[in-house]
Amino acid sequence: MAKYMLSDPNFSDGTRKEVIDAIIGEFRDKPGLKLIGYEPDADFDRLPAELLGTPEAIKEALLSASAKAYELIDMEKQHGRHPRIGAVDTLEIYPAKDVSIEECVQLAEEIGQELFKRHGVPIYFTGKNARRPDREGLTVIRKGNYEGLRDAVLIDPSRAPDIGPAKLHPTAGATIVGAAEQHDAYFNVVLDTTDLAIAKKLASYVRGKTGGFTNIQGTIGLPNVHRRTGKQCVIVSIEVSNPLQTPLHRIYNLLKAEAARYGVNVLAGQVCGTIAAEVLVQTAEWYLQLEGINGPWDYKSQILENHLLDLQG
Incomplete structure (x- = not known):
């Protein structure tokens, strides 16, 4: 194999x-x-x-x-x-x-x-x-x-x-x-403002060494253009070293709450590059409050593509 x-x-x-x-x-x-x-x-x-x-x-x-x-x-x-x-x-x-x-x-x-x-x-x-x-x-x-x-x-x-x-x-x-044991997750949170100072403040709120999440070491506020609308904005760009221990929805919700403090809305989240399916399922579980479709199964057994991959070896 x-x-x-x-x-x-x-x-x-x-x-x-x-x-x-x-x-x-x-x-x-x-x-x-x-x-x-x-x-x-x-x-x-x-x-x-x-x-x-x-x-x-x-x-x-x-x-x-x-x-x-x-x-x-x-x-x-x-x-x-x-x-x-x-x-x-x-x-x-x-x-x-x-x-x-x-x-x-x-x-x-x-x-x-x-x-x-x-x-x-x-x-x-x-x-x-x-x-x-x-x-x-x-x-x-x-x-x-x-x-x-x-x-x-x-x-x-x-x-x-x-x-x-x-x-x-x-x-x-x-x-x-x-x-490293797990592929890092590269996650951007897009803010509806052009104020770079706000993005940099929010970046410091989630960075491990300045009081944020232990698994976030690399994070930065940057100017950007919103992909869908072409609107000038800023992003908080985040590298998460273990996204299963520090879920994306937890990071997103913290930044959304902190942005609201400055009267700023979140336009979008962006996943950069590939990410493990388990990380996305974890986020879906939280937002949908999933308890299993037909009982308390392991979610892996409920994803069709996993069974197809097993058949293909």
């Missing part, structure tokens, strides 16, 4: 079509690999992608795409709104099917070692691969972003990479690699 892993690499160029096409081209038409999607963001100057594949296919695809990004992206010329420390900012790996977290950790370790060996780009390990507890999340590693880390790593031993000397690559910066 084939094993599958999920990965959501992030590259630091969301504007140049030729660069985007070259990087994403490394994920196309590869045996054992599916490119789920990618969404370049010009404002962030960032290119997130999502991949599903066998461990061997995931490893080779990430190594080849990273080589292309290191070749084409110069961090001295890149200026995106999103926190980042390198041309290849993050390479994170998650179990998808019939694979253990230990196997993901081992693969992440191999990728980090190989990237430094081939390209001389320093590596910071995160998640289950973190060498220190404070690097299990991305916030401490990314403190100061590329520009801040570039200077700090030369004088502060606590900012040194896990692989490589205490300096960044002159054009590629550094790369964060790690495995």
Whole structure:
């Protein structure tokens, strides 16, 4: 039975079509690999992608795409709104099917070692691969972003990479690699205002280190355009590291209540990228107060597609 892993690499160029096409081209038409999607963001100057594949296919695809990004992206010329420390900012790996977290950790370790060996780009390990507890999340590693880390790593031993000397690559910066048990949920809450200060306040209300949810480390207020109406607005952009422990509906309801304090309505919620069905069912259970359709069943047995997948193996 084939094993599958999920990965959501992030590259630091969301504007140049030729660069985007070259990087994403490394994920196309590869045996054992599916490119789920990618969404370049010009404002962030960032290119997130999502991949599903066998461990061997995931490893080779990430190594080849990273080589292309290191070749084409110069961090001295890149200026995106999103926190980042390198041309290849993050390479994170998650179990998808019939694979253990230990196997993901081992693969992440191999990728980090190989990237430094081939390209001389320093590596910071995160998640289950973190060498220190404070690097299990991305916030401490990314403190100061590329520009801040570039200077700090030369004088502060606590900012040194896990692989490589205490300096960044002159054009590629550094790369964060790690495995986690659950795929992060990327969730935006769209506010009916253009007041960025409100979005930033609300972001601080849900961020773990400023009194919010423990599983939310990455959150930021940003200007945006509402997808459906084209209306200028702001969003609270949130990265949830364990959405089953910190459900999306709980985050949404808190932000809705806090926004009302400022006389602001919530226009929409946005899920970015893929998300586990269990997370959406959890939200449906809460809003519909579900107790089971034909009794107190496990919800998994009530979803038709799960039975079809069982038949297909």
